[in-house]
Amino acid sequence: MSHRTPSDDPEISVVVPVYDQPELLVEALDSVRDQTFGPLEAVVVDDASETDFEPIVDEYGDWVRLLVHEENRGAAAARNTGIEATDGEFVAFLDADDVWRPRKLERQRAVFEGRGEDLGLVYAGFVQYDTDGSELVRRPDARGEIHLAELERDRVHPTSTVTVRRSCLERVGGFDPSLPSRQDYDLWIRLTEYYRVDFVDEVLVEKREQPGGISKDFDRRIRGDLAVFEKVRKRTADLDLPTRLRIHSFHHHVIGRDYDSNGDRRKALAHLGLAIAQYPFRPRSWAMFAIALFGVDRNGRLLGTLKRLAR
Numbered sequence: 001m002s003h004r005t006p007s008d009d010p011e012i013s014v015v016v017p018v019y020d021q022p023e024l025l026v027e028a029l030d031s032v033r034d035q036t037f038g039p040l041e042a043v044v045v046d047d048a049s050e051t052d053f054e055p056i057v058d059e060y061g062d063w064v065r066l067l068v069h070e071e072n073r074g075a076a077a078a079r080n081t082g083i084e085a086t087d088g089e090f091v092a093f094l095d096a097d098d099v100w101r102p103r104k105l106e107r108q109r110a111v112f113e114g115r116g117e118d119l120g121l122v123y124a125g126f127v128q129y130d131t132d133g134s135e136l137v138r139r140p141d142a143r144g145e146i147h148l149a150e151l152e153r154d155r156v157h158p159t160s161t162v163t164v165r166r167s168c169l170e171r172v173g174g175f176d177p178s179l180p181s182r183q184d185y186d187l188w189i190r191l192t193e194y195y196r197v198d199f200v201d202e203v204l205v206e207k208r209e210q211p212g213g214i215s216k217d218f219d220r221r222i223r224g225d226l227a228v229f230e231k232v233r234k235r236t237a238d239l240d241l242p243t244r245l246r247i248h249s250f251h252h253h254v255i256g257r258d259y260d261s262n263g264d265r266r267k268a269l270a271h272l273g274l275a276i277a278q279y280p281f282r283p284r285s286w287a288m289f290a291i292a293l294f295g296v297d298r299n300g301r302l303l304g305t306l307k308r309l310a311r
Helices: 022-033 056-057 075-084 104-112 147-152 165-171 183-194 219-233 241-261 265-278 284-291 301-310
Strands: 014-017 040-046 065-069 091-093 099-101 121-131 137-139 163-165 196-208
Touching: 014 022, 022 040, 022 056, 022 099, 040 056, 040 075, 056 065, 056 301, 091 104, 104 121, 104 163, 104 196, 121 183, 137 219, 147 183, 147 241, 163 165, 165 183, 183 196, 219 241, 241 265, 241 284, 265 284
Parallel strands: 014 040, 014 091, 040 065, 121 196
Antiparallel strands: 091 163, 099 196, 121 137, 121 163
């Protein structure tokens, strides 16, 4: 195994939260080691796992450090611990069950080059490998001043696709560990309030869904949906009524969709009905309402196709 040379002045700090699954961490760190950009440092934050990660981290040399939480505090708190313990001008996040393609950091750093501090965040496209063997490719399409668009729905991609300017994190704060889920979306909302975003129009991240992952824990996802929506309500209180209703409508759509996935048709229909009432010009809300109304088999091929269209 090759080793990066440690640097006293890393330009990019990589934060990797981990909870057990050591084989996935090895693949994630390999993908950091193989980056074409440097100097960098990486901090692995063990969120009170049963696994001893020290022997794994030691294999990579001094450019990787291990920090350990004494009690489980969640991925958001682990990322905050990593941010506080690093020094790079930029911070990149990598979940332990994801991997980067080799030019990910190089491509993102090039976008920041020559740009002022008004550019706070650069993200990239990704491919998601689901537990059922399916693949979903998402390419970026939102850049510039996107705060209003971000309030409506998450245009920025998940944490593993993002590199952020540290000074911007210091201004808006890190991840909110009180949220049950969607902590990344909450942070992107706060960042886009003050800073522009840009992207690399390439698939540079491979996301690997795990059977026990947050995307499959719909109770937790719904609690996060509702908590984030409350924050959005406060942020949109002074907007004009049509804009406010359009934004609220999409949040009702997301909440209804997740209630449907969790098997609660009554609450799904209630929120999807509100989504349509507040903004009836979004076809995906009508499609999702039909899915919930007719109780299409959530595990069937037809629903899988319709849900992808309804998102």
